Amino acid sequence: MKATRSPARDRVLNTATRLFYAEGVHTVGVDRIIAEAGVAKATFYHHYRSKDDLVCGYLEGQAALQRDAVQTLTGAPLDQINAFFDLLGEVGCGPGFRGCPFLNAAAEYADPAHPVRQVVDRYRRWFREFMAGLLREAGHRAPEATAGLLLILRDGIAVGSGIDDPVLVRAGIGTALRKIL
Amino acid sequence: MKATRSPARDRVLNTATRLFYAEGVHTVGVDRIIAEAGVAKATFYHHYRSKDDLVCGYLEGQAALQRDAVQTLTGAPLDQINAFFDLLGEVGCGPGFRGCPFLNAAAEYADPAHPVRQVVDRYRRWFREFMAGLLREAGHRAPEATAGLLLILRDGIAVGSGIDDPVLVRAGIGTALRKIL
DNA sequence: TCCAACATAGACAGACCTGTCTGTTATTGT
DNA sequence: ACAATAACAGACAGGTCTGTCTATGTTGGA
Numbered sequence: 001m002k003a004t005r006s007p008a009r010d011r012v013l014n015t016a017t018r019l020f021y022a023e024g025v026h027t028v029g030v031d032r033i034i035a036e037a038g039v040a041k042a043t044f045y046h047h048y049r050s051k052d053d054l055v056c057g058y059l060e061g062q063a064a065l066q067r068d069a070v071q072t073l074t075g076a077p078l079d080q081i082n083a084f085f086d087l088l089g090e091v092g093c094g095p096g097f098r099g100c101p102f103l104n105a106a107a108e109y110a111d112p113a114h115p116v117r118q119v120v121d122r123y124r125r126w127f128r129e130f131m132a133g134l135l136r137e138a139g140h141r142a143p144e145a146t147a148g149l150l151l152i153l154r155d156g157i158a159v160g161s162g163i164d165d166p167v168l169v170r171a172g173i174g175t176a177l178r179k180i181l
Numbered sequence: 182m183k184a185t186r187s188p189a190r191d192r193v194l195n196t197a198t199r200l201f202y203a204e205g206v207h208t209v210g211v212d213r214i215i216a217e218a219g220v221a222k223a224t225f226y227h228h229y230r231s232k233d234d235l236v237c238g239y240l241e242g243q244a245a246l247q248r249d250a251v252q253t254l255t256g257a258p259l260d261q262i263n264a265f266f267d268l269l270g271e272v273g274c275g276p277g278f279r280g281c282p283f284l285n286a287a288a289e290y291a292d293p294a295h296p297v298r299q300v301v302d303r304y305r306r307w308f309r310e311f312m313a314g315l316l317r318e319a320g321h322r323a324p325e326a327t328a329g330l331l332l333i334l335r336d337g338i339a340v341g342s343g344i345d346d347p348v349l350v351r352a353g354i355g356t357a358l359r360k361i362l
Numbered sequence: 363t364c365c366a367a368c369a370t371a372g373a374c375a376g377a378c379c380t381g382t383c384t385g386t387t388a389t390t391g392t
Numbered sequence: 393a394c395a396a397t398a399a400c401a402g403a404c405a406g407g408t409c410t411g412t413c414t415a416t417g418t419t420g421g422a
Contacts, residue, residue, distance in 0.1 A: 024288065027289075040369065041371085051409095106344050108208075108289060110204045145352070159336040164302075180357070180360055188399095212378080221399065223400080365420105368418080372415100373413085374413075384404100385400100389397080
C-alpha cells in the first residue's frame, strides 16, 4: 500500500478499468484481473486493500480522465457546454461504449453509503458545479437549476447511447441542448 | 413450467421482484429468494428454467405494471405525457426508489444479445412508441424525434432520482418537459 | 554487501453460487 | 380409487468468489 505508482499496479488498474467497464464490476473477479494483468495475487493485495478498493480506484481514474478532458475545452462558457455534449455524443457512438461507468457502478452498489457510491456522488457533484459555474459565467438566469437539467440530459444520453442506437441519441443532443439553454 | 400461476410461483416472483430491485440482480442469490419466499428449491426450478429466466420474468412484470399504469391516464395526449412525468417524479421521491429496474438490469448484463437485455429493449421500444403515438395524436411536428428526447428525459429523471436528491430532480421536471414539448 | 521493498507462483480456507437429484407429502381431476 | 401435478425438505456436485498465506526470486539504494 506504499507505492502509488508501479508497473504492476498500473497493469492491474488498466486491466480492471477495461474489464469493469466492458463487463461490469460484479461479473469480473479478482482472479481474472490478476491473470490478464500478469500479476501475482499477493501483489494485487499489496497494492489494493480489497476488490472494492480497486473499484473505487477505477472510478477515481475515470473521474480524473473527465476532469482532464474538460480542461481542454476553450472558448465562451456556452461554447464549452456545447463542446462537452458534442464530445459525449461522439464518445457514445464509439466502439465499446457501454454507458457511464459511474451509473453502471451505482446500479451494482445499492447501498448509498458504500465507498463506491461516494466516489460516484463526488463525480456528480463536480459535474453539476462545473456546469453551474459555466452557466453563471455566461450570465444565465438560473445556473443551478439548469445545471440540474444538464445532468439529467447527460445521464439520459449516456444511458441511451449504451443501450439504444447511439446514432439516434446523438442526433437529438443538439436540439435538446438548445431547448434547455 | 406448466402452470403460469400458483401461490408458490407468485411468492417466488414477488420476492424476487422486491430483492432484485432493492439490492440488484447479481447480489441476490437463488437460495435467498427461495428462503424468503418459503419455497423449496425443486419448486423454484419447476417454475423457472434458470435464474436468468426469473430475471426476465421480473422485468416482464415491471413492464406489465407500467403498461397498466399508463392505461389509467386520460385526457388530451399532451396532458397524458405531463401526467406520466408527474407520476415519475412522484414515484422517484417515494421510499425505496432505486432507479429504473430496466436500466439497473441492463447495467448488470453487458451482452446486448442476452435475453434480459431483449426484455429491456422491448420495454424501451414500447415506451418510445407510446410517446410518439401521443405526440402524433397531438399533432406534434416531430413526434419520433421528440419521443427520443422524452426517453432521454425519462432515463435522466429515473437515474438522477435514484442517486441524487430526488426532490431536486423532481423540481426540474416541469421545466424540462415544457422546453422539450 | 546487505537489507528492504517489490514481485512471482500457487496452495488454501471458507463462503457462496447455480443447478440437480432423491424422496416424501398433499391436492386435485377423472 | 388412482394417476398426475405441485409442493415440500434438504443433500449434493462442481464451480467461483474474495482474501490469506507460504515460500521464493529480483532489484535498487545505503
